[in-house]
Amino acid sequence: MKNLIEIKDATKSFHKNKETITPLDKLSLDVGRGEFLSLMGPSGSGKTTLLNLIAGIDSPTSGEILINGNDIAKLSRSQLTRWRAQHVGYIFQLYHLVPILSAYENVELPLLLGKWTKAERKAKVMAALDLVKLSDRAQHRPSELSGGQEQRVAIARAIVHDPELLVADEPTGDLDRESADSILRLLGDLAEKHGKTIVMVTHDPKASAAAHRALQLEKGKLVGEGHLLSH
Numbered sequence: 001m002k003n004l005i006e007i008k009d010a011t012k013s014f015h016k017n018k019e020t021i022t023p024l025d026k027l028s029l030d031v032g033r034g035e036f037l038s039l040m041g042p043s044g045s046g047k048t049t050l051l052n053l054i055a056g057i058d059s060p061t062s063g064e065i066l067i068n069g070n071d072i073a074k075l076s077r078s079q080l081t082r083w084r085a086q087h088v089g090y091i092f093q094l095y096h097l098v099p100i101l102s103a104y105e106n107v108e109l110p111l112l113l114g115k116w117t118k119a120e121r122k123a124k125v126m127a128a129l130d131l132v133k134l135s136d137r138a139q140h141r142p143s144e145l146s147g148g149q150e151q152r153v154a155i156a157r158a159i160v161h162d163p164e165l166l167v168a169d170e171p172t173g174d175l176d177r178e179s180a181d182s183i184l185r186l187l188g189d190l191a192e193k194h195g196k197t198i199v200m201v202t203h204d205p206k207a208s209a210a211a212h213r214a215l216q217l218e219k220g221k222l223v224g225e226g227h228l229l230s231h
């Protein structure tokens with residue numbers, strides 16, 4: 001199977017008072033294995049809603065979300081939580097690191113849910129920190145790191161359990177250009193050298209241009225494809 005993600009007619013709607021809000025409207029989308037995809041679009045166009053459906057944080061009102069051929073829209077809340085812990089890494093704009101823990105301990109967190117021994121955890125954490133080029137900062141706390149380094153720790157935490165899917169919501173939104181570019185190169189490497197499938201929401205055309213494919217959302221529908229900037 002070539003695609004990791006196959007979304008078929010996914011709709012998400014909410015009822016508020018007597019109004020129905022439809023952040024996603026019968027959206028269909030395929031994402032290949034090892035593809036780095038960016039989603040752009042105006043505020044309120046449904047980008048985060050779509051990302052949350054792909055990551056199994058939320059379920060669609062109707063439609064299918066096939067990941068690896070498995071329709072996660074059919075899973076119960078607890079099945080979805082278990083599925084997510086195994087298959088998805090989430091990267092946030094503001095890193096969401098635990099301030100009182102070291103970089104090492106932050107990266108170790110997702111592994112504490114599994115049944116690895118301490119030595120196995122150590123090998124995985126150090127491999128992830130090595131991949132983001134921060135093994136020399138393992139004992140630093142987030143406040144002792146730059147924004148770009150904090151985001152690298154957050155990426156190490158997202159990949160430490162070796163998920164095939166990474167979702168990133170504005171991962172460079174809080175970074176200066178140089179740090180942003182280095183994070184984008186890292187995400188590109190994770191797709192190209194490590195086979196991760198990455199779906200990234202961004203408002204930054206330059207970040208979007210770093211992806212293999214860029215899609216534009218408007219009012220809950222895909223309206224266009226292509227890069228706003230060339231490489």
Ligand SMILES: Nc1ncnc2c1ncn2[C@@H]1O[C@H](COP(=O)(O)OP(=O)(O)OP(=O)(O)O)[C@@H](O)[C@H]1O
Pocket residue numbers: 014016021022023041042043044045046047048049050
């Ligand atoms: N739980 C909810 N209940 C009601 N409406 C919601 C809910 N979640 C999202 N929405 C609405 O769905 C629409 C799309 O929201 P979404 O966060 O997906 O947009 P976005 O494209 O990510 O925007 P931004 O770029 O500002 O983050 C918005 O109008 C929002 O108010």
